Amino acid sequence: MAAVEQQRRVVTAIPGPRSQELQARRLATVSAGVGTGLPVYVERAGGGILVDVDGNQLIDFGSGIAVTTVGASNPRVVEAVQRQVRDFTHTCFMVTPYEEYLAVCEKLARLTPGDHDKRSALFNSGAEAVENAVKIARVYTGRSAVVTFDHAYHGRTNLTMALTAKSMPYKQGFGPFAGEVYRAPMAYPYRWRGAADDVAREAFEAFAGQVHTQVGEQNVAAVVIEPIQGEGGFIVPPAGWLQLIADWCHKHGALLVADEIQTGFCRTGDWFACDHEGVVPDLITTAKGIAGGLPLAAVTGRADVMNAVHPGGLGGTFGGNPVACVAALAAIETMEAEDLPARARAIEELFTTRLRRLAESFDVIGDVRGRGAMLAIEFVRGGGDTTPNPELTAAVNQHCHREGLVTLTAGTYGNVLRFLPPLSISDDLLNEGLDILERAFVTHA
């Protein structure tokens, strides 16, 4: 089949009549608990374009939440998957193993931060990876407490709900939650109350003080951290903060678990967000962008830590499915061959130039932030009032949708518009999408 034409085209109202028909069908069959940002039903996708069932072609600034980094129909991934499904779809690695799983673990050992001896285990989803990282840390340390941060997002299973900060919609009504999870203040430069140039130190001291008094250092198995927070609103902590936390973990025998599920695999302009600061975590969780859209997740880390678990303690029926593994190998090959970290840095340059200019014209943009192709604007009331402005965020987001630009919101206060384009998108489509965003501000701000 021919590649998807890289052109925006809006030929009906969005969502169009066929999407609306499918939406009516959905309401009669899919649980209302599963939310959808934009009920446009997709038929094909690739490069930077989603083609819907009404023939509209939408510019993709979401990548299915940072998943289709190499594109939604990357030729290498498509070819590898087709070949693998012809050979075999599943054996269960815990029953009769296969080489593709090993090859993914070898790539993870080579690409993740640090050149120490590493081992990996593969899973199906990000939440499952985080949950297993905590299991591993508890076995290795013989301790039970886990420290996480304000605005954190680590998933929707019972243990990861406890790690996740935001109540509505992720936790509301779903308790009781797993125990021994403690929350520390996040180094959130835009909303930090203290001195702007001292956020890293002040936030670290708040973390260390709180853990000392409320948990006890000797009880901490792991500190679980997103080096750049995702769902919490693309919060980039100040330089140095992550290293302070890493040093604290080292000093007190706790493990640093970097949750790079959203930031990993070239998204932030390097292979992993920890790389920007030279921080080497003990364990790292990956998922989302790892496999060109197929479900795969991993925990990778120090061999002594990963091997502390008794045989049979880790696993799952589908974990490291061979089709997902070959997709990951093809996606990683693409990232290396096409130097996608550099592409993410070029996207950062293009975006931040235009977003900063926009922020000069509209004081409702309180902050422009992010790294690589993981960028966001935070909406406030304006005129010096930094109160979150979720209403305007929603209006701008919906304006973009109507014009055929897929954008996503985020943030504890629902006041962040985030941009996660596939790295396979052209500059022309990026600029056209940003033109739409500018017009949304002219109309609504």
Ligand SMILES: *Cc1c(COP(=O)(O)O)cnc(C)c1O
């Ligand atoms: C998406 C995400 C998760 C959860 O991944 P799922 O595959 O949805 O379970 C965990 N951590 C971070 C940082 C994420 O962005």
